[in-house]
Amino acid sequence: MTAAATVLRPDTFTWFSDFLRERSAISLAAGKEYLVESRLAPVAGEWGHSDLDELFDALRKPIPDSRLTARVVDAMTTNETSFFRDPGSFDALRDKVLPDMIARRSDARSLSVWSAASSSGQELYTIAMMLDNDFPAVSGWQLDLRGTDLSTSMVERARAGRFSPFEVNRGLPAPLLVNYFRRDGRDYVIADGLRKRCRFDAMNLATPWPVLPKFDIVFCRNVLIYFDQEVRERILTRIRSVLAPDGYLFLGPGEAGPSLSDRFTQVRIGSTLVYQPLCQSLGNSIGAQP
Amino acid sequence: MKALIVDDSRAMRMVVARIVTGLGFEVCQAGNGAEALEVLQAEPLPDVALVDWNMPVMDGLSFVKAVRADSRLRAMTLMMVTTESEQGQIVRALAAGAHEYLIKPFTEDALAAKLELLGLIRPAGMVTL
Numbered sequence: 488m489t490a491a492a493t494v495l496r497p498d499t500f501t502w503f504s505d506f507l508r509e510r511s512a513i514s515l516a517a518g519k520e521y522l523v524e525s526r527l528a529p530v531a532g533e534w535g536h537s538d539l540d541e542l543f544d545a546l547r548k549p550i551p552d553s554r555l556t557a558r559v560v561d562a563m564t565t566n567e568t569s570f571f572r573d574p575g576s577f578d579a580l581r582d583k584v585l586p587d588m589i590a591r592r593s594d595a596r597s598l599s600v601w602s603a604a605s606s607s608g609q610e611l612y613t614i615a616m617m618l619d620n621d622f623p624a625v626s627g628w629q630l631d632l633r634g635t636d637l638s639t640s641m642v643e644r645a646r647a648g649r650f651s652p653f654e655v656n657r658g659l660p661a662p663l664l665v666n667y668f669r670r671d672g673r674d675y676v677i678a679d680g681l682r683k684r685c686r687f688d689a690m691n692l693a694t695p696w697p698v699l700p701k702f703d704i705v706f707c708r709n710v711l712i713y714f715d716q717e718v719r720e721r722i723l724t725r726i727r728s729v730l731a732p733d734g735y736l737f738l739g740p741g742e743a744g745p746s747l748s749d750r751f752t753q754v755r756i757g758s759t760l761v762y763q764p765l766c767q768s769l770g771n772s773i774g775a776q777p
Numbered sequence: 778m779k780a781l782i783v784d785d786s787r788a789m790r791m792v793v794a795r796i797v798t799g800l801g802f803e804v805c806q807a808g809n810g811a812e813a814l815e816v817l818q819a820e821p822l823p824d825v826a827l828v829d830w831n832m833p834v835m836d837g838l839s840f841v842k843a844v845r846a847d848s849r850l851r852a853m854t855l856m857m858v859t860t861e862s863e864q865g866q867i868v869r870a871l872a873a874g875a876h877e878y879l880i881k882p883f884t885e886d887a888l889a890a891k892l893e894l895l896g897l898i899r900p901a902g903m904v905t906l
Contacts, residue, residue, distance in 0.1 A: 574893060652862060652880050656887040660894055661878035665867050 495520045499543060506546060510560050514715040526562045533558070561638045570609045570659035576708070576737055579756035581617055584735050588703050589624060591733060597629040601702040603692060603726070604710035605634025608645030609654070611685050612677055614706075616667050619681065631700065635690035645687040648677030692725075693718050699729045708739035720746060727751070727764060736762040778897060779803040779821070783813040783840060784829040784858070789881075793827055793858065796885050800898050810835030814843060822853055825897055828875070830859035830866070838873055845874035854895055858883070 495503075503523060504515040515523070524539065531542040534555060545555060571577050592598050598618075602611040611634040618625055618632075636642050655664055655675045668675040676682075690697065692707075693714060705726055711719045727750045730736055736751060743753070743760070751762035780802040784790045787808075794804045805823060807813035809832040817823075826844070830837040837857055844850045856877040857870045867878050877891050892898045 569890070571890075571894070653882075653884060653887065656880050656883050656891075658887075658890040658894065661867055661871060661875075664878070665864055665871065668864070670862075670864055 495523060495539065499540070503543060507560065507563055508715070510556065514713060514718070523563070527559065530558055530562045561640055569654065569657040570613050572610065572658060573708070573740070574658070575757060575759040577613060577617065579759040579761060580614070580704075580737070581621055583756045584704060584761060585618070585622060588735065589622060592703065596627070597631070598625060599631035599700060599702045600633070600704045601699075601706070601729075602634040603705060603707040605636045605645055605687060606641050607650075608634060608648060608685065608687060609650075610634070610706055610708070611645070611687070612648065612681065615681050615685050616663050620663065620666070630684060632685045634685060634687040636687070637689070637691050639689045642687045642689045648682040649674050650676075692722050696725055701731045701734075702729055703731050703734045704737070705730055705734065706737045708737055708742070711738065711742040716744075719744065723747060723750065730764055732764055732766070734764065738762065779805065779823040781813060781816060781823040781826040782806045783810065783826055783832070783837065785809055785832040786829070789829070793888070796888050797827070797892075800889060800892065809833055810837060810840030810843065813840055817850055822850065825854040825856060825892070825895065827856050827858045830857060830861045830870075838870060841870065841873045841875050854897065856891060856895065
C-alpha cells in the first residue's frame, strides 16, 4: 500500500530536514521535496498512515516509535546504483589503478578495497568481478573486499547478492552475467565463490567509526553530497586515515570540494579524477598533478 | 550513428526507435532476420543492430550467425534484445557472435548503458537524486 501523495509545505520540509540530519547526518538541500515524497509515501502506506502529514505527526511524538524512525532513515538513504555505474571510474580502475596497486602489493600478495557506501552491493561485486576476470595474477592473494552502508536492509540485500533482471540489465556486460551469476527463479544471484569474497557490514559514515584496517583502494561515491560540509570534511579526514599512503580514493562527480587539496592530490586518468594521499603522490607512476 | 532495429513487433520497434533516436541515432527497421539482411544490402551499413530472438521467417540467432558469416557484414556490432533470459540462451547468443545482450522488458537507461558499454554513445552526465 502506498499513501496518497502529499505536497510538502516548506515548514514541514525544514522540520524533516532537521529530523533526518540529527539521526543520519544526511543533509537535504532545498528542492529535494520530491525525494522525500517519493521515498516516504510507501513508508507511510506500510505504517497505515493516509499521507505524509500523518507519518510526520507520528515522527513528531515526544518518543516516536524507534522502528518507524529507523525505517524512515532507511528509506531516505540513497540506493541509486548499478553495476559499472559511471564506467569511466571502472576504466580507470582496470587500466591504471589496479595494475599499479597490484604491482606495489606483489610482495605482500594482499589487496584491500572498501566500498564505503555499498548500497545493494553492485559496486563491490563489480570490483570483485573485475579482479577475477581481468587480473588472474591476484588468484591466491589475500583479498579484503568490504562494503559498508548506513542502511541495514541494503546490507542484507548486498549479502544476498540477488538482483532483478532490471538490475543486471543495467550496465553489466553480458559475458560477466553469464560467468558470475546463476539464475534463480526470476532473479540472478551472484555466484557463491564471488559472493563469499565480499563482506558487507552496516556502518554510518557520519558517526564514530569502528576500527578499520588500512585500505588500498576506497570507493566513496555519490554519498558525500548528502552530508553537509562539516560532516563531509570529517568523513574525508577519516578516509585519509584509513587509506594506505600509496592508496587511491574514488569520489563521485562533484564531490571533491575545495578543501580536499589539503589532504589529497588529484590524478587524472582518462576522464576520471582519482585521489591519493598528498604526501605520497609525488613520484607515483600515474602522473600526479600537484 | 545508425541503428538497425530487428523485431517482429511493430510496437517494440517503435519503442526502441524512440529511445535510440533520442540518443542521437538514425534508425532503420526490419520485421525479421531475412528482412534485415535485405536492409543490409544498402550502404552505408548501420553501426549496430538491435535484434529480437523469436521472429518468423528468420530468427535473431540465425540472423547473428548470417551476419558473422558474411565478410561484408561481420564487423557490425550486434546486440540481442529479447525476452529470452536463460543463461544458456545468453551463452548461445554470445557464442554465435552477439556482442551484448539486453533482456526485455528493459528501461531506457538500461539500453543506453548497453550502448555505452559498446562504445557507441558517450557516458551520460551523472544524474543524482
